[in-house]
Amino acid sequence: xxxxxxxxxxxxxxxxxxxxxxxxxxxxxxxxxxxxxxxxxxxxxxxxxxxxxxxxxxxxxxxxxxxxxxxxxxxxxxxxxxxxxxxxxxxxxxxxxxxxxxxxxxxxxxxxxxxxxxxxxxxxxxxxxxxxxxxxxxxxxxxxxxxxxxxxxxxxxxxxxxxxxxxxxxxxxxxxxxxxxxxxxxxxxxxx
Ligand SMILES: *[C@@H]1O[C@H](CO)[C@@H](O)[C@H](O)[C@H]1NC(C)=O
Ligand SMILES: *[C@@H]1O[C@H](CO)[C@@H](O)[C@H](O)[C@H]1NC(C)=O
Numbered sequence: 001x002x003x004x005x006x007x008x009x010x011x012x013x014x015x016x017x018x019x020x021x022x023x024x025x026x027x028x029x030x031x032x033x034x035x036x037x038x039x040x041x042x043x044x045x046x047x048x049x050x051x052x053x054x055x056x057x058x059x060x061x062x063x064x065x066x067x068x069x070x071x072x073x074x075x076x077x078x079x080x081x082x083x084x085x086x087x088x089x090x091x092x093x094x095x096x097x098x099x100x101x102x103x104x105x106x107x108x109x110x111x112x113x114x115x116x117x118x119x120x121x122x123x124x125x126x127x128x129x130x131x132x133x134x135x136x137x138x139x140x141x142x143x144x145x146x147x148x149x150x151x152x153x154x155x156x157x158x159x160x161x162x163x164x165x166x167x168x169x170x171x172x173x174x175x176x177x178x179x180x181x182x183x184x185x186x187x188x189x190x191x192x
Contacts, residue, residue, distance in 0.1 A: 032061060032069050032180075040175050047168050054169070066180040067123065070173060077138070077169040078116040084162050085109045091156075101148045105159070108141035112166070128182035135173045142167035 041051035054076065055061055061069060088106050119134040146163040149156050179188035 030065060032064055032066060036180065037061070040172065040179070043175050043179075046171055046175065047165075050165060050168050051172055054172070066176060070123065070176050070181060071120065073169060073173050073176065074116055074119055074135075077166060077173070078113055080162075080166055080169070081109055081113045081138075084159070084166070085113065088159065091159075101152055104148055105145040105163070108145045112138040112141045123181075128177060128184075131177055132174065132182075135170050135177065139167045139170035139174075142170070 037052075037055050040046070041048050041055065054073070058072070061072065064072060085106065088102060088109065091102070115134045115138050119131050122128075122130040122134060142163045146160045146167070149160050149163070175188070178184050
């Protein structure tokens with residue numbers, strides 16, 4: 001009889017715990033609304049047309065909470081980095097005399113690709129400062145690559161534009177992170 005009461009008691013505790021976990025889950029993991037997408041994409045320094053293009057073209061975003069949205073954009077970015085990396089390696093190898101700048105960009109791209117897993121690890125650990133560093137590093141890499149390529153004659157405009165768009169994805173990631181995940185108002189309103 002005592003054992004039976006004990007069992008019931010621990011079951012009750014378990015249910016209370018579950019209820020608590022469940023309600024805090026619901027409280028902290030609200031789904032992304034259209035208004036919030038609008039807020040993200042119309043922030044100062046964000047390329048709105050590109051932002052809407054990426055976020056609105058993907059219907060699954062309506063079912064995501066902010067950490068999942070962050071992962072979605074991060075994976076989208078990593079996929080683009082890896083696509084462009086392949087194209088870089090192909091074109092760089094066949095362009096005599098310009099190899100060094102392409103090689104530099106390849107290193108920036110490889111470094112950026114590796115940042116995805118790091119960012120995910122820090123996001124899971126809720127170490128948002130380090131997530132910011134990872135994502136911001138990719139933006140700096142893309143800026144440096146585009147800057148280097150812009151001094152070439154002729155300018156490889158395709159890679160400059162693509163690098164700028166990948167940098168744009170980092171800026172979108174930082175808005176999602178700072179305004180909706182870490183919720184640091186001072187970072188959220190800062191110019192990117
Ligand atoms: C904004 O993004 C579009 C692609 O949607 C691109 O064509 C355009 O060059 C970008 N504008 C700037 C200022 O980067
Ligand atoms: C980014 O990658 C996606 C596929 O993952 C592709 O559909 C899209 O066109 C790419 N965008 C850019 C700017 O490379």
